[in-house]
Amino acid sequence: MTMRIKCLQCAVRRMAPCSALTAATANELGRIVYRRRISAGQVLYGGAQRLSSFAIIVSGVVKLVNFHSDGRQQIVGLQFPSDFVGRPFSDGTGLVAEAATDLDVCSFSGPTFEGLMQTHSDLERTILRRTLDDLDAAREWMFMIARKTAEERVASLLVLIARKMTDGLDGNVKAGAEIEVDLPLSRTEIADCLGLRLETVSRQFASLRTEGIIATGRRRGLKVCDLAELTRRAHGSVDA
């Protein structure tokens, strides 16, 4: 009951998967959820311990990393507030979900959540829809990595981040306005996202900066001065 009330006040309620559920299922979820703060660098699932838990992000960003034995690595996905994080029905596939920033999440134990999925088909359907969207996004991202130039990739990612980090906010995102965000990723992580090296990313930042399209703050600060031009440089958008 208290849980239900909390959910009504939740910052991501409109977009989160829970909003697509029947009242009965939402109620069940409310009984098993626990709110957690997770600090940057912690692993949500995967890795050596074969962690298995599920979460809905309330604030913060999660990165999905594909590690390779020889040291090469690739970030294969990013999850933002209201996204669902977890891999049902698997003991991990070499993929690691790691907090890129500090997080607030609604967390569920693995077995409990999977059990609920089997008895409540609306929950299962919601997860299926999310998974299909993730799959579409992954394939868009693949195109970006395989076929776009370094500038296009950096621009694409910045547009994505700018959009994800500002929606949910009040009408601050009026077209043409400058957008200021704190990047959730380091230069190295951006490079890991885009299939580039960090030096290349840095050079692309410098290039966009001298052209007045973006401005960079001290550490992870970013100001998008000309979103329209940045979008143009991206030559097509990605979705997640």
Added chain:
Amino acid sequence: MTMRIKCLQCAVRRMAPCSALTAATANELGRIVYRRRISAGQVLYGGAQRLSSFAIIVSGVVKLVNFHSDGRQQIVGLQFPSDFVGRPFSDGTGLVAEAATDLDVCSFSGPTFEGLMQTHSDLERTILRRTLDDLDAAREWMFMIARKTAEERVASLLVLIARKMTDGLDGNVKAGAEIEVDLPLSRTEIADCLGLRLETVSRQFASLRTEGIIATGRRRGLKVCDLAELTRRAHGSVDA
């Protein structure tokens, strides 16, 4: 009834999604399925017509292509016999599923199949599991494209194809034996898969050929002479 009998004789019965269903659901599916032959180049879903249908591949290979307005394109997935082809709950995402070879499929009309998914949760669960596997595969593939060298990519794809095209066959695949397959893709399509240009693919074939690891037949013929070495060159495998 006749359908059920046909299913019992189906070549992909063991691995296809239908085998994971309850008898009742399988029966329902049997009532709406129709067997089709599809010739290479035809579109299964996506594209201008916003086609929506679902299929289980009995024989042949389907490619999922991401087209871009400026001509760039990328193959973001391959589907082999027993795989499920379709995109539920969407009118297409710019992705096109196209027959890479002639196909035999069990086909279902879009709305009918989606309706069945909503009333039969075991079907929905099966599709969810498939989708999760596809997502894992897509992310493995992403790593390959982003981080592997040209030789590693070509070797990875050849290992994948050799495996997919020979399993389901009788014990022909004894370790160390030579494997002969007909490639389901042209050089251009292979390049589209791997984020390379066709000339680069051709050169990698030449290099592997002179080293005696593979031999190439007249057109699409391929003989893997040393699967162990080819696997080593791949530096890690991909799954679909």
Added chain:
DNA sequence: CGGCGCTTTGATGGGCCTCAACGTGGGTGG
């Protein structure tokens, strides 16, 4: 202040792309 992590900038080289020409097999029609 000095050490450390992250970012920036520079110099150089290599891997793959690009453009171009040639080879080859399969189908066609006179």
Added chain:
DNA sequence: CCACCCACGTTGAGGCCCATCAAAGCGCCG
């Protein structure tokens, strides 16, 4: 039957984009 064509594959030469190696700048914290 064979000359012709066309799609596809192969091979070569050159150049560019990005990786690599190296060093210096900058903010942060002890």
